[in-house]
Amino acid sequence: MTKARVKLLIFVIAVASFVPLGIIGFRAMSDFLSEFQRGANPASIFHGYSLVVPESDQARWLVDGLDTGTVPSRVQRDEIIASYVEAWGALNHALESGNVDDLPTYWAGAPLNQARTAVDTDDPIEQTDSHHRLRLQFFSDDGSIVAFDDLSFILTQTRDSQITELLVTAHVVMTLDNGFWRIRLLNINY
Amino acid sequence: MKRFYVVTTIGGGLIILTLLLAFATSLADTNSATLLLIADDTIEAGHQWDVQIELADGSVGQEVKLTLWLGLQRYDESLTLGSGGIARWVVPEATLTTSGTGKLLATAGDQTAELNLKVLPKSPETVQLITTANSLIAYGLGSGMLIGLITDEYGNSVEDSLPAILEIDYPQDSFRTRFLQTNNGLVWTNLESMGATGRLRVNLRSLQASTNLELVQFPARPSMIDLGIEPTCVQNDGRDRVTLVADVTDEHGAQVVDGTVIHFLWDEGEGKAVIINGRALLRIPAPTLIGTHEFYALSEEITSNTVLLNVSTTRCIYD
Numbered sequence: 001m002t003k004a005r006v007k008l009l010i011f012v013i014a015v016a017s018f019v020p021l022g023i024i025g026f027r028a029m030s031d032f033l034s035e036f037q038r039g040a041n042p043a044s045i046f047h048g049y050s051l052v053v054p055e056s057d058q059a060r061w062l063v064d065g066l067d068t069g070t071v072p073s074r075v076q077r078d079e080i081i082a083s084y085v086e087a088w089g090a091l092n093h094a095l096e097s098g099n100v101d102d103l104p105t106y107w108a109g110a111p112l113n114q115a116r117t118a119v120d121t122d123d124p125i126e127q128t129d130s131h132h133r134l135r136l137q138f139f140s141d142d143g144s145i146v147a148f149d150d151l152s153f154i155l156t157q158t159r160d161s162q163i164t165e166l167l168v169t170a171h172v173v174m175t176l177d178n179g180f181w182r183i184r185l186l187n188i189n190y
Numbered sequence: 191m192k193r194f195y196v197v198t199t200i201g202g203g204l205i206i207l208t209l210l211l212a213f214a215t216s217l218a219d220t221n222s223a224t225l226l227l228i229a230d231d232t233i234e235a236g237h238q239w240d241v242q243i244e245l246a247d248g249s250v251g252q253e254v255k256l257t258l259w260l261g262l263q264r265y266d267e268s269l270t271l272g273s274g275g276i277a278r279w280v281v282p283e284a285t286l287t288t289s290g291t292g293k294l295l296a297t298a299g300d301q302t303a304e305l306n307l308k309v310l311p312k313s314p315e316t317v318q319l320i321t322t323a324n325s326l327i328a329y330g331l332g333s334g335m336l337i338g339l340i341t342d343e344y345g346n347s348v349e350d351s352l353p354a355i356l357e358i359d360y361p362q363d364s365f366r367t368r369f370l371q372t373n374n375g376l377v378w379t380n381l382e383s384m385g386a387t388g389r390l391r392v393n394l395r396s397l398q399a400s401t402n403l404e405l406v407q408f409p410a411r412p413s414m415i416d417l418g419i420e421p422t423c424v425q426n427d428g429r430d431r432v433t434l435v436a437d438v439t440d441e442h443g444a445q446v447v448d449g450t451v452i453h454f455l456w457d458e459g460e461g462k463a464v465i466i467n468g469r470a471l472l473r474i475p476a477p478t479l480i481g482t483h484e485f486y487a488l489s490e491e492i493t494s495n496t497v498l499l500n501v502s503t504t505r506c507i508y509d
Contacts (some may be wrong), residue, residue: 069335069378091262109345110341110344110345110346111262111345113345114261114262114263114288115262117262117263118261118262118263118264123266125264137373137374137376138373138376138378140320140322140335140337140378141322141334141335142322142323142334142335144322145320145337147373147374147376157264159264159266164257164295166259166293171347171374173339173347173374173375173376184339185339185341185345185347185374185375185376186261186262187289187290187346187347187374187375188260188261188262188288188290188291189290189291190259190260190290190291190292190293190306
């Protein structure tokens with residue numbers, strides 16, 4: 001074997017080994033970069049907290065109860081109903097993903113503990129909620145505490161391809177803490 | 191015509207017979223639903239719950255699937271029927287801690303059965319007392335709301351119509367008691383101030399659970415400013431200082447709230463001071479312009495009396 005051929009052979013082996021090493025390195029770099037891109041959009045911290053008022057078939061207010069203390073304004077009602085529906089949305093997401101990080105944004109106290117316990121990371125549940133009908137029972141004069149009944153809403157759960165539809169009534173107390181409405185007391189009747 | 195009657199009678203008879211058969215079949219189907227759930231329909235939160243499952247035509251080893259929804263929780267269990275087609279599900283203590291009405295669904299083959307379980311909250315353990323006004327203007331001019339959240343040891347809202355007693359200890363030994371009833375763990379009442387300024391103590395209790403809260407009744411807005419000046423006469427050498435003293439009280443003679451800003455005004459200028467212990471002080475260099483200078487003070491719409499400072503070329507002589 002001539003010297004030139006040995007050099008050529010070394011060159012071919014080097015090129016051949018550089019290709020997989022390059023691919024492995026590229027993927028490692030890609031994973032490294034994507035690690036810092038996960039979760040919320042970094043710019044979202046400047047956008048603040050946005051509430052989306054649900055459609056009426058998803059949730060709506062009924063006529064208020066008899067003595068509600070104070071009557072909330074339209075804007076306050078929108079904030080409460082949006083937060084309430086988002087609380088259920090956060091629970092639905094947690095049940096499916098097993099990630100409970102978002103729950104404290106919408107849940108507090110004993111209901112938060114309940115929600116965390118309900119999340120089973122090994123056996124996810126697909127859950128949807130709809131037809132919330134809220135009847136105001138109490139609203140504090142400083143606009144920081146609200147109590148209402150959620151009459152006959154529908155929870156649909158899917159686990160192991162088995163779908164169950166549940167008709168649920170709930171008594172809810174929410175409090176406004178640091179700008180977020182959170183479910184603080186929850187009594188559910190199936 | 192006769193033939194018509196015969197056909198109609200036979201046809202009608204057949205329809206009635208068919209309906210009877212359908213009814214009998216449905217009855218038979220109902221009777222064949224032999225999956226039975228035997229359990230207490232009401233327990234207290236945290237207690238053990240036993241469910242007996244009976245399948246009349248069930249064979250040993252047959253599987254029964256159970257799902258219980260209670261609160262936000264879902265409990266799935268799979269049991270195997272023993273002899274006599276019977277299985278037992280024991281939910282241990284401190285598991286079913288959420289109050290409310292739960293639903294149990296059992297499935298064995300094509301048989302299903304449902305049972306509702308009512309979990310009652312335990313007796314009150316924790317009372318949270320919240321006020322929408324930490325301080326109130328005294329003399330009945332201030333108002334707010336008192337809200338109580340009463341829960342059991344598991345954080346469940348306590349039963350409805352449970353008595354809660356609210357005791358309000360106003361300043362100057364005035365005392366009021368209000369009897370409230372829980373509604374979804376919530377009690378609330380409007381609170382009006384009463385009497386003079388001072389601390390207002392509130393106690394809310396429901397059975398053994400109790401909590402306290404303290405609020406402050408503070409004075410009303412300034413109603414009178416009594417302005418004084420020291421000294422009342424200075425020499426025009428520019429070496430003296432003058433102190434203006436404003437004693438500010440509300441319409442009931444109580445010292446107004448610390449921090450209230452008082453504006454002092456005089457011919458050549460103005461100054462500000464805040465009230466501490468009912469009094470605002472301002473020290474300024476004495477004017478050098480010879481003559482009598484007027485000073486007065488303002489707070490919101492209230493104006494004080496006018497005080498005079500005499501600036502002269504000679505030493506001041508006091509009587």
